[in-house]
Amino acid sequence: RPVIHWFRRDLRISDNTALFHASRCSQPVIPVYFLSSWKKKHFWTGANRQHFLCGSLASLSKNLETIGGTLTIREGGAIAELEKLIHETKATAIYFNRDPDPFGRRMEQELSDLCSKLGVECYGHDDIALHNPEEIKTQSGTPYKVFTPYYNNWKSLEKPSPHPKPRVLNTPKGVTSMDLPSVKHWDLEPPEAKIPQAGEKAATERMNHAISGIIGSYGKRRDLPAEEGTSRLSQDLRHGLISIRTLYKKVAEKMNSSDPATKGSLEIYLKELAWREFYFAILHHFPDVLTHEFNADWHGLPWDEPGENFQLWKEGRTGFPLVDAGMRQLLKTGFMHNRVRMITAMFLTKDLHIDWKLGESWFMQHLTDGEIASNNGGWQWSAGTGADAAPYFRIQNPWSQTAKYDAEGIYIKRWIPELKNVDPKKFQKPPEGGTALASGYPLPCVDHKTERERTLATFKNYKKI
């Protein structure tokens, strides 16, 4: 009798914890993926990520064949579908990797109940992070709310090693499966954005490319959005196309043979990987962050109705060149540089006074790397409401941020062609005399100084209540 490996966000065969264990149980393995059945518009996802998912499933299906596996794809609620599959195939066990968000965890609880009812073994594994949120706590056993002590603890722990290749799966014939899906499955149009190539092979190439070059100078270049200065692995970590253990091992090996400057860069890189796990931990311990401000001081903070300015922000037409460049990069590529994510998010919340939850959702609908925990963490950080967030009075000035991070306007000109002949110095302050920077490019939709004052007053007065 077979066992089932339930693929979720671990769409690879190498160094996949649950798949590795399933393949060693001496029974045939049925690898299965369940497509969600929502149609058309969805509050938390969109065409870019769904398209990337489809490409990754196609690649996974081929890869599985190389180890005697056949991918089954079905549509519907995972738990109900798993129950049907168990009855159909007489499977004796289910293997899966645990999910970091509350929706996934709820399903795991339902699955565990179902397995107890049916007398089927249920094996959940940790795979997505180097450390499980329960593993890293303060001395008094409470979750960390601040990054630095979390990170010091994270850093001090031994890291898990990658798993060897899975064994042959010997998937039994005749399990019915849908064809490989396309975005049409959800009544979505193929994305207009130019997104990275999907699948484990492309992701592994990106990882090797990043390790052999980019991340060696990460410390110096990671904040410059015009440069190729970051690893661009977020969509691959998000969909489990690469393993965090393998990535960590490669970085650690490189560290051993590096000069001090490169070593410093690699350390900064590892710290970013720890931020990812810090936000997983925050979401794990405080799932209410999805509906409320993490910091109770700011629960129920008032926001403006999202009117015309929200539309301008989404389209990259606010008249603030760096903000608009970021928003257009997002629309054109399904990605935005981290520094610019912070700037656009802070602009939405502090200059336009629009609820971070609306920005959070817009990002989730467009980012190929849309990750519930990191996105929520990034938004609440920028809004000044999150765990270890920027304090509310540290409001970035989009003009001086431009001077600091895109002084030559290279990033801005890349994404806003109307501005290609404009002197980049003009991107660093509000346009003088009410004259637009170029024909077809709007004047700033607000005055930063005025809006900054309003935000400071709002937060200050709110805290007193």
Ligand code: FAD
């Ligand atoms: P690198 O700089 O090369 O970093 C390596 C990896 O570390 C990333 O791939 C990512 O997995 C992780 N990482 C880096 N920075 C952070 C961070 N600040 N928080 C958490 N993880 C981090 N990241 C997502 O993966 N998905 C999101 O939906 C997401 N939304 C964000 C929203 C806002 C408002 C902000 C400010 C940040 C958000 N981030 C998100 C974090 C960060 O912007 C991206 O991880 C990063 O830009 C991805 O590019 P990279 O792979 O080249 O990163």
